[in-house]
Amino acid sequence: MRYISTRDNFRPVSPAEAILLGMVPEGGLFVPESIPRLDGAGLGGASYHETARRVLASFLTDFTAVELEACIHRAYNAETFDTPGVVALHSLDGGRHLLELWHGPTAAFKDVALQLMPHLTAVAKAKTGDRSHTLILVATSGDTGKAALEGFKNVPGISIVVFYPHGGVSEVQMRQMATTDGENTQVIAARGNFDDCQTGVKALFGDPELRGLMAGRGIVFSSANSINWGRLCPQVVYYIQAYYGLVREGFLRDGGEVDLCVPTGNFGNILAGWYAKAMGLPVRRLICASNRNKILTDFFQTGVYDTNREFHKTSSPSMDILISSNLERFLFEMTSHDAVRVSGWFDGLKRSGRFEVDAGTLRTMSALIVPGWAGEPRVFRAIGETFRRTGYILDTHTAVAVAVSEDLGAVGDGVPVIIASTASAFKFSSDVLAAITGQRIDDEFRSIERLGRLTGWPVHRAVLGLREKPVRHDKVIDISGMRESVLEFAAKIKDRE
């Protein structure tokens, strides 16, 4: 299988190359040229490993079965995930099922892909005969950063620099990143929001002079954001696994339809759900749940994507995003691979911060996507009510999706809803505690303890002992200083080797 650019500005590449390049250097994202059909036979009783092996083999066609098997076993085991199935299902009520994706080392769904991706990257390098040093550049709204650091730290031949918005992530997210050890890591706070960081990273990728300087030192950039196909592909697996899990538990007959409801920021996780549907999984519709930064809700309702609006900091910081990168892949699919139209829209976005799709594209999208959003009071109410009713604690991101699924009346029409639960509540303890008790403890670490005692839930290992860990990264820069920071870090790579 070949991977092509959403802007038709690059030669088709192999899966290994798509993973190593991260994104198309000239702008644009790699997508599979065609979408493989899901062979559901036997998936009803399949382990997570088995489902992963099948799905990954169908997309990463230049990886051998032995290579994939090894990557999957290194990524998903008792040391990395605290549940044997890697992900887990929890039925909220008869019709709604939480798909817990936060059993990995950093307590966010990003672990599922980022525990695997370093292994895929290493194999891809060997496969393509790539002897350069890979420098992973990451922009994070909080969770990707730590998950990527954990995945890539101390991996030979690879280094990683993470940029996060200064003051724009939670205390726990910040400390998780800043306390990372590993010889090959750097974490930098940039004065701006996530979109500034992401745009900055994309600009570094697209900077031919910088790429030349790096090449001179034997360094090649890559990405661990969901702009990299290697991030997206492993996420397709868990929707398929969840579907057959519901069949197994008797909530669904094999072949019956489900809805997926995903708390969305960069549009990566929900896009993975769309790929599962496109492969043939019986998904009726995708509920795209946004927080107060509801640019996607507006877009799917009107066809106008307009970033010229106020940016809100919310209790779900990993969704505080106005430029949802993976929308580009989705639009490419919705227009049957019309790179000219897609390029036009994204040029417009770059020029004026907005674009508008044609009525036909809007209609195609509307048949698939149901958009909705929830503001802060609604999110807090969802957390409080869910806890009182069931004793289950939702994190602030998952709560957005739970609220939206309720408000859209997705419950009760007979089609089960799989809600992606994207983080452990312990990662956002003071907000979750405030939602449950009505009282806020501003100390995040006391909130964690209190939440554990109050609910009887074991504290997620990702946040245990975090207060005592030494801070190793405290660099703060302006957005304009990102390029310089990368040059400085790159110089140290040379010294290290």
Ligand SMILES: *Cc1c(COP(=O)(O)O)cnc(C)c1O
């Ligand atoms: C990253 C993240 C999201 C958003 O996922 P996208 O793939 O960016 O849409 C939602 N919730 C949590 C907890 C996250 O870390």
